Amino acid sequence: MTEPTQEQVEQLTRAFERFTRKFKVAEAAAAADNALNALDAQTLVFVGDNPGCGTGDVARYLNVAMTTMSSAIDRLVRKDLIERRPHEDDRRSVALTATKTGRQAIEDQIAAYREACRAMLRSLDPREQRELIRLSEKIAEAQT
Amino acid sequence: MTEPTQEQVEQLTRAFERFTRKFKVAEAAAAADNALNALDAQTLVFVGDNPGCGTGDVARYLNVAMTTMSSAIDRLVRKDLIERRPHEDDRRSVALTATKTGRQAIEDQIAAYREACRAMLRSLDPREQRELIRLSEKIAEAQT
DNA sequence: CAAGATAGTACGAAGTTCGTACTAATCAAG
DNA sequence: CTTGATTAGTACGAACTTCGTACTATCTTG
Numbered sequence: 001m002t003e004p005t006q007e008q009v010e011q012l013t014r015a016f017e018r019f020t021r022k023f024k025v026a027e028a029a030a031a032a033d034n035a036l037n038a039l040d041a042q043t044l045v046f047v048g049d050n051p052g053c054g055t056g057d058v059a060r061y062l063n064v065a066m067t068t069m070s071s072a073i074d075r076l077v078r079k080d081l082i083e084r085r086p087h088e089d090d091r092r093s094v095a096l097t098a099t100k101t102g103r104q105a106i107e108d109q110i111a112a113y114r115e116a117c118r119a120m121l122r123s124l125d126p127r128e129q130r131e132l133i134r135l136s137e138k139i140a141e142a143q144t
Numbered sequence: 145m146t147e148p149t150q151e152q153v154e155q156l157t158r159a160f161e162r163f164t165r166k167f168k169v170a171e172a173a174a175a176a177d178n179a180l181n182a183l184d185a186q187t188l189v190f191v192g193d194n195p196g197c198g199t200g201d202v203a204r205y206l207n208v209a210m211t212t213m214s215s216a217i218d219r220l221v222r223k224d225l226i227e228r229r230p231h232e233d234d235r236r237s238v239a240l241t242a243t244k245t246g247r248q249a250i251e252d253q254i255a256a257y258r259e260a261c262r263a264m265l266r267s268l269d270p271r272e273q274r275e276l277i278r279l280s281e282k283i284a285e286a287q288t
Numbered sequence: 289c290a291a292g293a294t295a296g297t298a299c300g301a302a303g304t305t306c307g308t309a310c311t312a313a314t315c316a317a318g
Numbered sequence: 319c320t321t322g323a324t325t326a327g328t329a330c331g332a333a334c335t336t337c338g339t340a341c342t343a344t345c346t347t348g
Contacts, residue, residue, distance in 0.1 A: 002266075004262060008273060008277055011280075011281065012276070012277050013257055013261045015277070015283070015284040016163075017257070018284045019160075019280075019283075019284070020164070020167055037304080055326070065307075066306090066326080066327070066328090067307075067328080067330095068305050070328060071304070071305075072305095074328095087326095090314075090325090091314085093313095093326055093327080094326085110157070113157055113160075114154065114157045117153050117156045118153045120283045121156060122146075122147065123282060124283065125146060126146050128279055128282070129146070129148050129152060131275060132276075133152055133156050135268060135276045135279075136156055137155065137159050138268065139264045139268065140158070140162045142267030183336090199297090200294085208336080209336070209337045209338075210295080210297090210337090211297080211298090211339095212335080214298090215335070216336095218297095219335095231295095234294090234345070235343080236295040236296065236342095236344045236345070237294090237296080
């Protein structure tokens with residue numbers, strides 16, 4: 001827990017700008033098939049991870065207006081990627097779940113991500129690979 | 145350059161998903177002031193890095209239609225963040241440059257990025273910080 | 289210099305986001 | 319149990335974004 005130097009921060013920033021770009025390309029590639037925009041893709045993944053969640057849950061998580069999320073869900077339902085079912089306990093709510101097609105689309109989405117990660121690791125030798133993963137996890141945990 | 149294991153790839157993917165999310169928040173925070181959408185922000189940064197570039201250069205780099213870029217540039221010009229000047233050699237082209245206000249906005253944009261990177265580094269001890277930067281640069285260079 | 293390629297913009301159609309207004313269901317007292 | 323406030327969600331329309339088509343102006347090449 002030491003304050004990094006200005007120079008170090010800038011080096012990492014430059015490297016990460018390139019990573020971010022790489023991930024965007026990966027996202028775009030995964031979306032190409034289903035023609036999902038960024039919001040719809042993120043919505044689909046969230047619903048896949050949180051079956052039974054409601055419109056508001058996703059809206060809050062992705063930081064968009066409730067009505068925007070309602071539209072996004074409309075599009076995903078029309079493409080048969082998710083389903084709106086009545087919620088058991090609260091009849092105002094809907095319970096969202098990914099359809100079989102939707103789960104497949106999520107897999108493709110994540111596979112593209114994973115492919116980008118694999119490409120990164122491939123540039124390193126085995127010891128470095130282990131070290132990068134260790135450091136990444138340490139950071140991810142610290143951010144809470 | 146050794147093939148990483150499936151397990152390693154997944155660990156890194158999970159960690160990077162969290163990073164990506166963090167960067168999106170940073171981007172959103174930087175955009176909040178100027179109310180720039182993602183495309184406009186990226187366009188502004190590119191023009192800042194490539195003064196004198198043309199509409200088509202940015203469009204190709206960001207992978208959008210020429211007309212889309214023309215609109216984005218319209219918006220940035222209207223906000224006085226960039227300028228369209230006639231190109232010296234080729235009078236069909238425009239030469240784009242960031243205005244003083246624009247350069248300031250870019251600084252804010254990048255500062256938010258840098259802040260996210262600094263936060264990451266802070267979770268590590270000095271030896272680990274140096275190692276993370278070294279590995280990141282190695283990967284960034286290998287990707288070409 | 290004529291034909292074709294290139295850089296860019298105008299315009300309009302299709303789609304996205306979000307605020308306002310509304311319905312339906314739940315909760316909290318009284 | 320009813321009434322008033324809250325909560326989950328959708329319908330609708332305005333403002334904005336993206337992009338294809340059509341067009342102008344300017345190189346480039348044979």
